[in-house]
Amino acid sequence: MIANAQAGTPVAGSFAGGFSWAMARDLRLAWRHPDEAVLTVAFFALVASLFPLGIGAEPQLLTRIGPGVIWVGALLAAFLALPGLFAADYADGSLEQMTLSPHPALGWAAGKIAAHWIVSGLPLTLLSPLIGLQYGLAPDTLAVQALSLAIGTPVLSLLGGACAALALGARGGGMLLALLALPLFVPVLIFGAGASEAQATGLSATPHLSLLGAALIAALVGLPAAIGMAVRIAVD
Amino acid sequence: MNWFYFSSPSTFYTLAGRLAPWFFILAAALAAWGLYLGLLVAPTDAQQGAVYRVIFIHVPTAWMSMFLYFVMACYCGLTLVFNTRLSAMMARAIAPTGAMFTFIALWTGAFWGRPTWGTYWVWDARLTSELVLLFLYSGYIALSNAFEDPRRGDRAAALLALIGVVNLPIIYFSVQWWNTLHQGSSVSFKGTSMHVTMLTGMLVMSAAAWMYAIGATLVRVRSVILERERRAQWVRDAGAA
Amino acid sequence: MTGKHRSGEPDVLQVRDLACRRGPALLFSKLDFEVAGGELLCVRGPNGCGKTTLLRCVTGLTRPDEGIVSWHGESSRVDPERMRAAMAYAGHLPGLKDDLSAEENLEFSLRLRGAPTTAEQRRDALAAVGLDKRRRLPARRLSAGQRRRIGLARLALDPADLWVLDEPLTALDDAGQALFVELLDRHLARAGLALVATHHRLAPTSGVVRELRLA
DSSP: OOOOOOOOOOOOOOHHHHHHHHHHHHHHHHHOOTTHHHHHHHHHHHHHHHHHHHHOOOHHHHHHHHHHHHHHHHHHHHTTTTTTHHHHHHHHHHHHHHHHSOOOOOOOHHHEEEEHHHTTTHHHHHHHHHHHHHHHHOHHHHHHHHHHHHHHHHHHHHHHHHHHHTTOOOOOOOHHHHHHHHHHHHHHHHHHHHHHHEEEHSSSSSHHHHHHHHHHHHHHHHHHHHHHHHHHHHHH | OOOOOOHHHHHHHHHHHHHHHHHHHHHHHHHHHHHIIIIIIIITTTTTBBBGGGGHHHHHHHHHHHHHHHHHHHHHHHHHHHHOOHHHHHHHHHHHHHHHHHHHHHHHHHHHHOOOOOHSOOHHHHHHHHHHHHHHHHHHHHHTSSSSHHHHHHHHHHHHHHHHHHHHHHHHHHHHHHHHHHHOOSSOOOOOOHOOOOHHHHHHHHHHHHHHHHHHHHHOOOOOOHHHHHSSSHHHHHHHH | OOSSOOOSSEEEEEEEEEEEEEEEEEEEEEEEEEEEEEEEEEEOOSSSSSSHHHHHHTTTTTSSSSSEEEEETTTTOOOHHHHHHTEEEEOOSOOOOOOOHHHHHHHHHHHTTTTOHHHHHHHHHHHHOGGGGTTBBBBBGGGGGHHHHHHHHHHHHHHSEEEEEEEEETTTTHHHHHHHHHHHHHHHHHTTOOOEESSSOOOSSSSSSEEHHHH
């Protein structure tokens, strides 16, 4: 005997419902396969370690290029984590179910991005002081560096998420995604690297950080809706 | 008068075909006048000599590169909101012209930079923003052609263009903060009041670029319409006639 | 119409003047139909005639080129959330996560539908479709038919009024098909609506069965 649910029970969709659903599900999936998060972080550490080997390990030079190298490394690592963000959901039909759910797209799109950031952006931010030490950055610069990454990597996740959703099912795969996402990352890179560089040269990092914060607010306001729309276009 | 009459691709096809030559003629005439003013009439600059005359190509193309992106984004907005066919085709038709103007602006800028700054390229905010603009155009073109179903490409690329348009002012305003850290901007026209003929020449050249952009877009949108509507009866009739 | 006459219930789902083209080819146009409570509308037709596209147009996944889909008299374009809240859709793609167990898949898909379930409900539903021994196995280790059965458990727990199902009997064995018909019976008996694209002959004991043929 199958116990049917009561027909006609009004089901309620809400932002919070979609957000917590997407976040809980994606975090559980990431927990089942922690290797992806580990690979992102390993890639970041590896790229950052290649620079001293490539351009020389002179301490003064390293201190100067450190902030920029760390930001570029974090940006590339965040980019590499993008293709998987929607591809699996697209292939197994979860995106269709999400589009047809009573929860607004805003909610589950934001939830997916939040989970993605926790798995990719957050570990990068936490690891950055360690890499910064390898480059001989001063403690205050390290703090500003971590802060700029903490504000900046969510913007990368949001922008990259939108591009990844737009490129679903497109010919050209990874290269196309790079062409779409990396130009949009440029301002984030400029402000982010600028903040710790300003701190390192004795200037105030505040203007950069506030611009980065403004970018984060703008991204939080606009991009989840854009991601929802991109997904809707993709499943059409 | 029915405002939607010309929003039907078949009627717009005819209209565009009739208008395009006139815009090209206007563009050629204005360009000839503008170049005459710029290269022969305008006085030589006291500091830069004759090199500054690149300005008559450089500035109008740079203006157009940004303005065309804005126009393209407006068409993209129409595409997403109203799902109109013609607006998506117009956006597609504008993109290559916009990318071309962006490229010319960068290229002439490099040739201007070499004698005056001593280098073809600096990572100045304005140059970088223009380069990003070129990437945005290429991203738009690549994405709009990356799908089997052209209308899917239309809508995905339209959304990308709209995300990009929000990005433009962000890049643009980064100038102020960025330059305080790196070397200051090397060339500025502040203080040197611009000669009237120089200004006229530049405006005439801008008008020429404008006319060319409209003409080129109309020609290109005609081929986009033909490609999309090749199965429609009116195209077959036109082909048979 | 097959057999029974239409009941006097008002039409809850109305489709007017629907047209859809895929690329240059016109799949269907000027399509009108309605479904009332307690009715099953079977969409039939040869492969490639647009059954899936029609279903996707009704759900709102695909934008039709023309036409209006109304739910309780209101266009679904105007208020899509209202229709989505009352609709369960199962397409060709199962929407299952390979790395999650059958029970987790059930839990998450119903949470996504805005209808949270208790562990006991999920256990019972999975037992009813014959998956009680396998409910903790990751979905990747289940057979195609067993994965379909997770879908049946999902339908059983979903309070949706409208079912939109694309080939729901694919990969199900005889017992599985009987389970589906039993579910469908119950759904129609409580005045639910069903729009089903299928090559099989469905004969539920309750409700009105009608057919829509696409050429």
